[in-house]
Amino acid sequence: MTPQDVKLIGQRLPKEMIFPYFADRESAWVLAACMPETARVGALRKTPFGKLLDRPALRALVARCGGVLHRDDVLAVAYADQTMGRVTLGPVATAGVEAVFGETWHDFCLSFDIWGDRRRWYDQTTRQNANLVVQMGFPSDHAALMGRYLQEGARKDFEWDGHPIRTSGRPTLAWARLDIDLEAREALVEEVQTDWLRNAGDEVAALRDNAPRSRALAQMERYESGLVDRYGKIWSRAMLLAALMLLRDGLGVERVWMHQPTPGKLLKRIHGVAPPRSLYTSLPRSFCFAPTRVRPGFLRHLPKKLTKTLPKDAPLFWQMDFDQRDGRIDTV
Incomplete structure (x- = not known):
């Protein structure tokens, strides 16, 4: 997507919207x-x-x-x-x-942004262009959790503005980056990620090393435990669902891809530590994505390094096709 493409899509979207989610x-x-x-x-x-x-x-x-x-x-x-x-x-x-309705519901808040610049090697976009970012803000009950255990202004300890987060309003729990071709009605989920949960865990580890008997450690442990209990098992599924609902219900996309772990790392030019493998294995599998060597139409050429590194029959992406009503499922 070009930045202009992202801006045009952004004009069709609200500034923010509540996204109700139950497990x-x-x-x-x-x-x-x-x-x-x-x-x-x-x-x-x-x-x-x-x-x-x-x-x-x-x-x-x-x-x-x-x-x-x-x-x-x-x-x-x-x-x-x-x-x-x-x-x-x-x-x-x-x-x-x-x-x-007997389950616990979460009122996540979605907002939207643009990410990607051809001049920046670290953007980790497959086409070295722009992505639409879907930001998922914490539910409203998170403010009380922060207020109970953390000092005012602690938000800065869990955010890095070098990532596509929202710096005002509700803090960003997670985000998804999307590359979309509206004409072909297809999209690639580039990334599903959270900084906040990881940074909270890192903060606990640092305090255990440097201030093992401090009140700050006790408070941070309680806060991090509350985060994990409430959002640890659901954040990635809620984030991917929000992205897919936007793509299909909001933008009319009919086919969606996600990266496989090794091809995704190569295509996005990720150096050093790779993202959690489960986000590109068990997460798409839980949504019934199928492994495939088919690639999005807008990726006309794949790097030779990719095709040489992987076995010939290794899947390159995960794929989901919506509205599969072609008679393969017995109807009544």
Whole structure:
């Protein structure tokens, strides 16, 4: 994307928006995005999306659907914040929505920015151009957690403005960088990352070394423990879901790629420590991305170093196609 492309997309987006999230919301959303209007549960189980049926957000639906699942019922769960109390739901959808309303909800805040400059080698963009950044701000309850354990002004200890964070408003818990081709309706998720959680852990480690009996260490340990308990297991899934919902629901993207660990490091010219491997293995796998050697159309040429380094059959990317309604899943 050129900076002009990013600015044009940015004009279509709000300055910020609340993103409600409950644990496993992504399972309902992914299944709804990729299933036909009606499908037999037995047939769905034989597809790459079958593993979603046993996850928490979908258990109540599957238990009540009588062996036949309707996409509208799955959508009701995926968008439970919009459906409950606003539309009339059938018994299956009602069971699913009521089940997820029993979970803990988080009111993350999304904002948007631009990242990338052809002159900067450290931007880690595949095309050495611009990315759209989706910033995910902490939920509103985080302010109380900070106030309980940290001194005023502590925010600066967990942020680095050399990364695509928001410097005002709610602190940035995580962000995703996206390279998008709206004409081809495809996108590449360049990065999913958090500084805040990592920096909090580093702060605890430093205090244990330098001030092991201090009140500052005790307070930081309590704060970091609260962070991990509330957001440690969900931040990456919430961040990727927010990015995918923006791409598909907001911008009409039909195909999305993510980097594989080794190809991604080479393509983005990452030197030194690589990002956490799980963000480019277990995270896309949990969203039912499929490994592939197919590449985005806007990446016409891959570096020779990449093709020489990897085995000939090694996947280069993860890929997800939305709206897979071509008859491969038995419909009713």
